[in-house]
Amino acid sequence: MSHAEQLDIAIVGAGAAGLAAGIFAAEAARAPGARRRIAILDGARKPGAKILVSGGGRCNVTNVEVTPEDYNGGSKTVIRNVLRAFDHRRTLAWMKDLGVELKLEETGKYFPVSDNAHTVLRALFDRLAQLGVEVRPSCRVTAIRPEEQGFRIDVAEGPSILARTLIMATGGLALPKSGSDGAGLVMLERLGHRIVPTTPALVPLLLGETAGPAGAYGELSGLTLDARLRLADAKGRAEAEYEGSLLFTHFGLSGPTALNISRHWLRRRLESPGERPPLLFGHPKLSTPQIADEWLRKAAAGNPRRHLAGTLHQLFPERLARVLAGDSDGPVGQLPRDRRLAVAQSLAALALNVTGDRGYxxxxxxxxxxxxxxxxxxxxxxxxxxxxxxxxxxxDVDGRIGGFNFQWAWATGYLAGRAAARRAA
Ligand SMILES: Cc1cc2nc3c(=O)[nH]c(=O)nc-3n(C[C@H](O)[C@H](O)[C@H](O)COP(=O)(O)OP(=O)(O)OC[C@H]3O[C@@H](n4cnc5c(N)ncnc54)[C@H](O)[C@@H]3O)c2cc1C
Known part of the structure; x- marks a missing residue:
């Protein structure tokens, strides 16, 4: 009978978190005579795909400022403590140690100077190789079972593997073609973990057809602008709000502002199935319809003969200004009051008909x-x-756009890797 392979530490998943965990586990286990057998098992033929596509192929590794408020999901206290243990400054120092030179962009995001995500992935793989950690591709884990001496890991092809300690880093469900399809969550649920129901996050949103400017997204396809998106509760209070770049597409909304608010919209729909909460679109400077109306009246007083579309073009790109002006594109000074109030509403809180999202x-x-x-x-x-x-x-943690998700992966990988090494000793 052949003996099952025995590892000290098995890591399932060679994404950002698993690769970081492998490095920190091996470094922690480097004391003389304490060499550990560590392997990272991944179902993908070429692990690391998500790092390569991240940040538009440039990999936004962290941010100039990272706080618990940049994240959603579980307890902020837990998030704060994790981030304290390995903050963005540690990420910067660590990347430097790995030989990855970073640059800070105006948006607060850090990217490799090479503008190429391969630089980051290669540095992680090189360090793992130096430390003698094996990354095993095409090794899909199908079950994990605690045993007296550790864990039995069943794989899709070949004999089971034994490990004294186990790190699960199988990701969520986003970008399933990269190998992250939620199978890890199913295995963890079987072992008694509570799973907070999942939805996509940082995902483009679909808009439905409707009368008026809110349904005219088709005409706006390709338009990028600065805007605010707000999800209001039943009493009209902002439950979530983001400002920044927004992109209209042929299907609806994309760009950082839409991606950031998407999880809030999807969580709301998860809690109230059947509900389609409207997203309120507005100009960042006009936070309420009253303020927008004031602005309109001032603009009308300043130049009453200017057409409404021309007036709105002071705020928005021309195409959107025309859509918002709609049929009433006469001189702004002659705009009837009720029409002016309706336009003011569109400038500060135009209810967009979001019908869904583009999925994982x-x-x-x-x-x-x-x-x-x-x-x-x-x-x-x-x-x-x-x-x-x-x-x-x-x-159960998801960050907004800006390098926060990788920061979470590095920080949790650091903690898990070091602790697993201590346990294996
Ligand atoms: C298009 C895109 C762009 C992004 N850009 C950025 C960015 O610029 N900055 C940022 O901070 N974040 C970005 N993110 C988010 C970031 O990539 C993720 O938060 C991060 O990669 C999560 O790391 P992870 O290791 O936890 O999971 P993953 O990267 O999903 O890795 C999980 C790994 O586990 C493997 N696996 C899963 N199940 C099994 C199994 N049963 N057996 C064996 N292996 C398994 C998978 O093959 C995969 O390799 C982006 C994501 C996408 C999709």
Whole structure:
């Protein structure tokens, strides 16, 4: 009978979190005589695909400022403690150690100077090779079972693998073609972990046809502008609000502002199925219809003969100004009051008819995942299964656009890797 392969630390998933965990586990286990057998198992033929496509192929590795408020999902206290243990400054220093030179852009995002995500992936792989950590591609894990001496890991092809400690870094469900299809969450649920229901996050939104300017997105396709999107609760209070670049497309909305608010819209719909909460579109400087009306009246007083579309063009690109002016494109000074109020409403809080999202295939990350209450945040060890460590997107945390998701992956990978090495010793 052949013996099953025995590892000290098995890491399932060679995405950002798993690769970081592998490096930090190996570094922590480097004491003389304490060499550990560590392998990272990944179902993909070429692991790291998500790093390569990230940030438009440039990989936005972190941000100039990272706070718990940049994240959604589970407890902010847990998020704060994790980020404190390995903050963005540590990421910068670590990347430097790995030989990745970074540059800060005006948006607060850090990218490799090479503007090429390959630089980051190559540096991670090189460091793992230096440390003697094997990255095993085409190794799909189908089940994990705690045993007396650790874990038995069943793989799709070949004999099971034994590991004394196990790090799960299988990601969420975003970009399934990269190999992250939620199978890890199913395995963790079987082991008793609570899974907060998942939805896509940082995903483009679909708009439906409707009368008036809110349905005219087809005419606006390709238009990028600065805007605010707000999701209001039943009483009209802002539940979530983002400002910044917004892109109209042939299907609806994309660009950072739409991506950032998408998870809030999808969570609301998850809580109230059948509801299609409107997203309120507005100009960043006009926070309420009253303020917009004031602006309109001032603009009309200043130049009453200017047409409405021309007046609105002071705020918005011409195409959008024409759509918002609609049929009433006469001199702005002659605009009847009720029409002026309707236009003011469109400038500050135009209710867009969002009908859905483009799904995990087009999502950058996953909202929901393993409940943070099921992990010890100092070590990322599961409270349900001792010796099992969790990191990355599979946890119930999702960041906004700007390098925050990688920061979460590096930080949780760091904690899980070090703690797993201590446990394996
Ligand atoms: C298009 C795009 C652009 C992005 N750009 C940025 C950006 O610029 N900055 C930023 O901060 N974030 C960005 N993100 C988000 C970021 O990529 C993720 O948050 C991050 O990669 C999550 O890392 P992870 O290691 O937790 O999961 P993943 O990267 O999803 O890795 C999980 C790995 O586990 C493997 N796996 C899954 N199940 C199994 C199994 N059963 N057996 C074996 N292996 C398995 C998968 O093959 C995969 O390699 C982007 C995401 C996308 C999709």
């Amino acid at each position: 295939t087009f999502a950058e990350t996953t909202a929901g995942g393993v409940d943070l209450g099921d992990i010890d945040y100092a070590s990322m060890e599961s409270r349900r299964v001792p010796g099992l460590f969790l990191c990355g997107e599979l946890l």
